[in-house]
Every structure is written in C-alpha cells, then in structure tokens.
Amino acid sequence: MRKAPQGTMQLLLLACSFALAGYAGVRLLADDWLGVALWFVGAALLHDLVLVPLYAAADRGLVRVFGAAGHRDRTMYVRVPAALSALLLLVWFPLIGGQTDRRYRMATGLYADGFLARWLLITAVLFAGSALLFLLRLRSRLRRATKERPPVAH
C-alpha cells in the first residue's frame, strides 16, 4: 500500500504537470486541433497496438522456428541482424522508400536514390557478420568438443 505523503506528492505533481501540459497543449492544438490530437494519441496507439504486436509476433515466430529445429539458443543470430535492419528501415523509411526523392534532390542537390541500396547492403553485412560469428563459435565449440572427448580405444 502506498503511504499517504507519497500519494499527496503524486497528486500535486500530476496537477502541476497537467497544468503545464494544458498551457502548452492549447498552443499545440491551436491550428489543427484534430490533426494534432490524432497524431499525438495515434502515435501511442500505433506503437502499442500495431508496432509492438507486429514485431513481437515476428519474434515469437522466429523463436518457434528455431525451437522446432531444436536450436532455440541460436535465435539471436537471426534476431539481431533482422531487428537492426528493421530499425534502420523504421527510422529512415522516407529516404529509403524514396518518398521524398524529388524534394530531397531539389533542396539539397544530392541524390536520394542511394539510400535503398545502402540499406540493403548494410542489411547484407549485418547478416553476413552474424553468419561469420556463428561459424566461428560453432568451430571453436566443435574443436573444444573433440579435444575434451576421451580417446576411443578399440
């Protein structure tokens, strides 16, 4: 149970926070209140109800595939490069997807068509690095196993 002083403190803090948020909020909502409110609440809902379930389901599927093959412990070798690649896409999708190609070229004098290729190459490097690490670890494990196995005398 929460002690009373803490509860009082919490209430005061929350009241102060809402007052400040309200002061900034009326300014935030001044122009296009519906659009901004949709973005504000929508960002939280999209994250919690779409993004998290999506990547959690993908991850669960991945673990299941490895589990079925009896190699649950190897999940990370795919999870890490896949998640890093997905993260880069999540952050840079406007450039990678070419959504702002024209504006980017007009504004900066730079070509935006390299981003997709670079993202794909980074993804390839991430998976290749993971594969290499896996092979190295597998080899050292096999070597250790052969060394530790007692010589078989027939």
Place this chain on the structure above:
Amino acid sequence: MRDHTPRPPTPRLPTSRLPTSPGFWRSPLRGPWFTSVLGLVLLVGITVLFVTGLLSYAAYNPGLAPVNDKTPDKGLLGFYLFAWPTHPHWLYRLTQGVHVTFGITLIPVLLAKLWSVVPKLFALPPARSAAHALERISLLLLVGGALFEFVTGVLNVQLDYLFPGSFYPLHFYGAWVFFAAFVTHAALKTPAAVRNVRRMRGERDGRERQEAAGELVAPRPDPPTVSRRGALWFVGGASLLLWGTTAGRSFDGPLRRTALLAPHGGADPGSGPNGFQINKTAAYAGIAATETSEDAWRLVLTGRTGTVRLSRAELLRLPLHSAALPIACVEGWSTSDQWWRGVRLRDLAALVGHDEEPPDVLVESLQRHGAFRRAALRANQVADPRSLLALLVNGEDLSPDHGYPARIVVPAAPGVLNTKWVARMTFGDL
C-alpha cells in the same frame, strides 16, 4: 480443448490469451532491473534533448522580431530566452548536432523502454482509483508526447513534412507537453529506478531474487533465448549502429561518407570550393539567373541616413575580411568551417549612418517563398567582426546554390539565419 460441448454465446478464452492477463506476457527479460536501466538512460538522454532543443529555439532569436518567431503565442514558454551569442563560432553546430544525432541514437532505448513496460498498458482494471486514473492519463501524454516528438523530428530531418502543420510550433509546444509529463514521471519513478539498479548491481543471486518478485516480471516466463544483460547490449548495439550511420554528417570529407543512411550523409553535392553541403538550392528557392546578374542585382541598404544601393562590383571594392565559419542546420547536419570572404556587417551598418554601436538588422532575400526569406539579426551578431555579407567562399565567387551574389554568414547562428541571395538590409532597432 478437450471439451466439445456447446459453449455459452461468448466463449471465454483462457486468461493467458488476453494481454490484460499477466500470464499473457511471456518474455523472461521484463523486470524492474531492465526497465530501470533503460529509464535512467532516458532520464539523462531526454534531459539533454530538451535542453539542446530549448537552446536551438533560443538560437533563432524569436524574441527579436516577428520574422524570426514561428511561435508568436508562446507566452511564458519563452521565459528563458536570451540574446544568442556568437562565441564560440561552432556553438549551434554542437548543440544542434547533439540534439538530432543523440535523439536518433536514443530511438532504440525509447523503443526498448516502451516494450519493457507494455504489459502495464493492458493491466486491468484501467483505473484502481482517481489518482491511478490521473497517472494513466499522464502516461498517455508521456508516451504520446515522446513518440510525437521523435516522429516529427525524424520526419523533419528527412524533409518528409507529413505532420499536421508547421514543424516549429508542433515540435516546440509538443516538447513542453511531453516534458510536463516526463518531469512528473521522472520525479515519481527515478528513486525506485536508482534503488533497483543499485540493489541488483553485481550480486547475481540478489538480482534473481529481486526479479522473481518484482513487477513487470512474467509469472510464467518462456525459457530465455538471451540474458537481460545480453538484451541490454543488443539495445546499446542498435544505438551504436544508428549513431555510427548518422554522426558523420556533422563533418566534411571522409567522415561524412560514414553517415550512410542519414540525410546530408555520404558524398558532398559537388567538388571544389563550392562543393560543400547545400541547405536549399537556387532552383528550389526559385532564384533566376537574370535576377542575380551584375546588371540586375543591387544590394539595398537602409539605415539612419537613408538608403544606399550597391552593385556587387562596388561591394568588392569595400574592405574585405575573411572568417572561417560552418553552416549548421536545424536538421542536425553541418559543414566543417568554410573560408568566407566579404564585407563586415558592421561596416555596412556604418555606410548608412550607424557608425558607433551597430543596431539590429532585417535581412531580406530574393526568395519569394520559404519561411526564412526574411530574417532578423541582433546587434551583437551584427557587431561581431566575423559576421560577413560574404561574396566569396574558399577563394572563389559564391555559387548560385550558396547564395550568389551575396549571403550572410554569422558565427554560431542557425543555418536559416545565414540568408542567401540577399537583396535588402534594413538597419535599426526592430
């Protein structure tokens, strides 16, 4: 299911199938230690983002003139504003580079933190008490605010203006709404987070015991595929990857080529003296060559003693000075120092009667549209001997994309206040 007899109209799923049941959440990673570590990283990180963001807002000198102010109804939220200094000349390059690059670096930490507490979102009942209901509303502001700020920022640096309105008011007022919730959350949770991390540091047994009882811990966890420490390394690695593919865009040369996915990363737009990064090209700004020709273009200076019109050739006959200054954009990229050469702003002020104390100046561009086709500079910026109306850069005439026939360069000022294609300068108190 073994039972195939007809069921009541609303069949009840086993409780663990619903996210409202603690048993639904199976990851063995969730627990107070993991959440606390991420929370403390964000406590420091978001504080840095907020402070550098407020500095960037101040760097525009919004209190100086309406043309600089994209948030005229800011009220008390601009309480801290101060005259933006010109020393050190890399000040804005540093603060805004940190704001954007560090913000991008924090994305994995934010996502991991939100993941680690997601079961709480679905916890039932939605509110145990009035205080609890208020706390949950505050959390909506916290999570919505954090995502709103990160999403608008990330879209803006990619020139993808999907958000509903102008970036400046959205990101600024949004930051205050978010920060109000953030401070409260930090005040309520930091003591426990520090306790959690301290108590569990080092002693493995202790951690296992604490985690077994702590909130957020899955009651029926799946067997682990990675340790909590490993998961933290994973988050850190993701941050490192984003940082490594972004940070280089604050430098020219080979370092910029390491910024593989960030805008203004990779190669420079050109080679030679004018080859460095461009904010907005002449074509984008709608500047025609006929307007900037030797015959057509005149700089119009207005001040206490009236108006003076100068051609570019006449400007070149005035005393010229050099300054090594970067271009630093609100989007977080910057160039290394470039060698600009031109007429000092304070010398131009003197030409129209402001001999002693240089006043503020309103600078107008040939640009017909764009939020910053007109910008005001404060007296301290005009007075700095390195503040120039630049005519040359790195030993050559400015290129059209860098503002030919003449552009402003001011130490430590945001890129957009370094007006290009200058047409008119009006000196005097604004």
